[in-house]
Amino acid sequence: MSSSRYGKRADLIVHEHEPFNAETARAALDEGPLTAVDAFYVRGHGAVPDIDPAAWRLRVHGLVERELDLSLTTLREAFRERTETATLQCAGNRRAGLMGVRDIPGEAPWGPGATGTATWTGVALADVLALAGPLPGAAHAGFVGADVCPEADLGERFGGSIPLDKACRPEVMLAWAMNGEPLPPVHGAPLRVVVPGYIGARSVKWLERIELRAAPWAGYFQHVVYRLLPEDGTPGPGAGMPLGLVALNADVLSPADGETVPAGSAEVRGYAFAGGERYVSRVDVSIDGGATWSQADLLDDLGRWAWRQWRTTVELAPGDHEILVRAWDSSAATQPEDEAALWNPKGYVNNARPRVRVHATP
Amino acid sequence: MSSSRYGKRADLIVHEHEPFNAETARAALDEGPLTAVDAFYVRGHGAVPDIDPAAWRLRVHGLVERELDLSLTTLREAFRERTETATLQCAGNRRAGLMGVRDIPGEAPWGPGATGTATWTGVALADVLALAGPLPGAAHAGFVGADVCPEADLGERFGGSIPLDKACRPEVMLAWAMNGEPLPPVHGAPLRVVVPGYIGARSVKWLERIELRAAPWAGYFQHVVYRLLPEDGTPGPGAGMPLGLVALNADVLSPADGETVPAGSAEVRGYAFAGGERYVSRVDVSIDGGATWSQADLLDDLGRWAWRQWRTTVELAPGDHEILVRAWDSSAATQPEDEAALWNPKGYVNNARPRVRVHATP
Numbered sequence: 001m002s003s004s005r006y007g008k009r010a011d012l013i014v015h016e017h018e019p020f021n022a023e024t025a026r027a028a029l030d031e032g033p034l035t036a037v038d039a040f041y042v043r044g045h046g047a048v049p050d051i052d053p054a055a056w057r058l059r060v061h062g063l064v065e066r067e068l069d070l071s072l073t074t075l076r077e078a079f080r081e082r083t084e085t086a087t088l089q090c091a092g093n094r095r096a097g098l099m100g101v102r103d104i105p106g107e108a109p110w111g112p113g114a115t116g117t118a119t120w121t122g123v124a125l126a127d128v129l130a131l132a133g134p135l136p137g138a139a140h141a142g143f144v145g146a147d148v149c150p151e152a153d154l155g156e157r158f159g160g161s162i163p164l165d166k167a168c169r170p171e172v173m174l175a176w177a178m179n180g181e182p183l184p185p186v187h188g189a190p191l192r193v194v195v196p197g198y199i200g201a202r203s204v205k206w207l208e209r210i211e212l213r214a215a216p217w218a219g220y221f222q223h224v225v226y227r228l229l230p231e232d233g234t235p236g237p238g239a240g241m242p243l244g245l246v247a248l249n250a251d252v253l254s255p256a257d258g259e260t261v262p263a264g265s266a267e268v269r270g271y272a273f274a275g276g277e278r279y280v281s282r283v284d285v286s287i288d289g290g291a292t293w294s295q296a297d298l299l300d301d302l303g304r305w306a307w308r309q310w311r312t313t314v315e316l317a318p319g320d321h322e323i324l325v326r327a328w329d330s331s332a333a334t335q336p337e338d339e340a341a342l343w344n345p346k347g348y349v350n351n352a353r354p355r356v357r358v359h360a361t362p
Numbered sequence: 363m364s365s366s367r368y369g370k371r372a373d374l375i376v377h378e379h380e381p382f383n384a385e386t387a388r389a390a391l392d393e394g395p396l397t398a399v400d401a402f403y404v405r406g407h408g409a410v411p412d413i414d415p416a417a418w419r420l421r422v423h424g425l426v427e428r429e430l431d432l433s434l435t436t437l438r439e440a441f442r443e444r445t446e447t448a449t450l451q452c453a454g455n456r457r458a459g460l461m462g463v464r465d466i467p468g469e470a471p472w473g474p475g476a477t478g479t480a481t482w483t484g485v486a487l488a489d490v491l492a493l494a495g496p497l498p499g500a501a502h503a504g505f506v507g508a509d510v511c512p513e514a515d516l517g518e519r520f521g522g523s524i525p526l527d528k529a530c531r532p533e534v535m536l537a538w539a540m541n542g543e544p545l546p547p548v549h550g551a552p553l554r555v556v557v558p559g560y561i562g563a564r565s566v567k568w569l570e571r572i573e574l575r576a577a578p579w580a581g582y583f584q585h586v587v588y589r590l591l592p593e594d595g596t597p598g599p600g601a602g603m604p605l606g607l608v609a610l611n612a613d614v615l616s617p618a619d620g621e622t623v624p625a626g627s628a629e630v631r632g633y634a635f636a637g638g639e640r641y642v643s644r645v646d647v648s649i650d651g652g653a654t655w656s657q658a659d660l661l662d663d664l665g666r667w668a669w670r671q672w673r674t675t676v677e678l679a680p681g682d683h684e685i686l687v688r689a690w691d692s693s694a695a696t697q698p699e700d701e702a703a704l705w706n707p708k709g710y711v712n713n714a715r716p717r718v719r720v721h722a723t724p
Contacts, residue, residue, distance in 0.1 A: 331609040
């Protein structure tokens with residue numbers, strides 16, 4: 001079984017074959033501001049469902065004035081098509097750093113490639129919800145996919161919810177295309193949710209059902225997992241804090257950790273993502289352990305829902321160096337220093353300042 | 363001249379008499395979830411204007427379909443009255459910690475009391491803007507007060523802007539009352555802006571003019587100051603990043619730094635504020651330098667625009683201790699550790715994890 005399964009490039013780093021879980025290599029993330037579809041990371045909790053688009057229906061129900069049962073054709077014809085560039089990021093992105101502190105059995109050791117940025121095309125969820133008419137009391141929009149997930153009891157389908165006020169903002173999409181190509185089956189065809197600024201788990205793939213609710217989703221993937229536990233906590237229903245907004249994060253894409261480079265000017269490149277409604281306002285780089293910092297150049301601005309790639313040049317004398325990075329968001333908040341102190345039993349939200357060690361040869 | 367000027371309690375810590383700048387004492391912040399009007403901090407850049415409410419007018423102009431010129435009576439009669447509980451926080455809150463690293467000449471050494479929480483009553487800015495009708499191209503709402511500010515060239519009036527999409531959200535208010543009392547002159551009577559989640563500087567007092575604009579405010583208090591500079595930066599027009607959203611922050615209200623307490627169980631209390639649209643999801647306390655943490659209890663939930671006060675009990679053996687605190691927001695982001703690394707030339711946004719040293723007697 002090769003990583004070219006599902007049309008993916010051979011340079012993906014496959015963490016699990018069934019369900020398929022694979023991350024984008026640093027070099028592939030570094031190819032440009034948009035991540036190629038065939039290089040985009042995949043986080044799955046069940047087998048990729050085989051769905052006939054012609055027979056597929058989207059049901060909208062719960063606290064609505066009018067239940068909807070829509071075909072893909074109706075979605076395409078009855079609503080205005082929209083396009084939005086947005087970064088998706090798995091809550092487990094950079095877990096490998098936490099596993100270096102202390103093992104996290106049963107979880108994939110994601111590096112910095114459980115994230116990517118694409119241009120998504122489809123309709124605004126808000127337009128569909130407006131047709132259904134939220135009733136008073138509706139406070140959350142729940143999503144259910146077609147994928148049956150063995151890790152949950154009784155083979156529950158993947159699902160989750162977001163607050164209704166977020167669901168009604170124009171950036172939240174029901175998407176059928178990615179970077180101008182039809183959405184591939186492994187990314188949720190025929191239709192997936194895209195919730196910019198939220199952890200990838202809320203961008204439910206193979207969407208079949210939207211339920212407006214009074215309370216947040218009570219299913220396994222929101223009420224048991226995708227929650228941040230304290231260091232000594234135990235996963236269980238309602239334990240820990242629910243994840244939702246992505247926390248400010250960043251990583252280095254080049255040079256690689258442990259790389260040998262020529263002494264002199266060295267280019268350092270990476271990404272930073274602010275999450276929520278925030279944007280990346282600054283990225284600093286230090287080669288003296290944080291005593292002094294220089295500002296990196298922020299590259300292409302893809303809009304408020306996307307990461308910023310960044311680049312700078314540092315002068316390296318012959319010898320060993322550690323390159324340290326900190327990103328800042330639009331509230332002027334920066335990342336925490338100490339990765340070890342972020343360790344948590346499920347290994348979520350490692351947003352510590354990234355460090356890469358390099359050796360410079362004379 | 364005593365701190366009871368402007369009807370303020372004697373326990374305010376006055377940093378400057380003219381213009382009047384005074385912060386709330388830790389003990390006063392610790393009295394309850396709402397901050398008393400007579401204890402609430404004041405950050406002013408000019409003399410408190412003497413305004414006749416009967417003669418006062420609010421002008422709304424710029425990129426609008428219809429210019430408005432409104433009396434206070436019209437504001438009260440023509441729009442629905444709203445009440446919102448919101449925390450205000452000065453961008454310079456906790457600057458004293460940065461000044462302990464390296465002096466910041468010309469700036470007030472604010473402790474943790476340049477913040478407070480009140481219930482504000484007035485009208486939604488969105489309702490007033492809807493009457494004026496934003497034109498295409500309007501992207502920012504600018505506010506100008508009546509206060510002439512000597513520190514700016516030509517005695518400019520205090521002003522600033524927020525993005526129009528924030529200005530149109532229901533929580534942004536034009537307020538004439540505070541904790542159910544008429545807004546006092548020192549807090550902006552007859553009418554002030556209240557922008558929940560943003561630095562206090564955007565909640566313009568003594569409001570006289572609202573201008574819808576294509577670009578952010580170009581005046582001194584947004585284009586020159588209230589911007590975060592890098593450590594080696596120099597203030598100047600457009601230098602550094604504009605501040606806006608409040609960054610996640612917290613401080614300890616009791617015990618005081620340097621306090622002597624009896625060994626055994628000691629109660630620790632404080633506040634945490636997430637800023638923007640985020641909320642405080644957890645507060646941790648450590649007495650072993652961050653090796654282990656326990657969770658504090660979050661007290662009264664005043665809604666999404668207010669701080670959370672918190673409380674916990676720690677067991678202190680006889681001797682010296684350092685109590686270390688870290689708050690988490692709803693994106694599961696936490697505060698940076700190192701206060702020294704946050705030093706910046708104007709001393710804004712000190713949101714490092716708070717530490718207080720106590721001595722426990724047998």
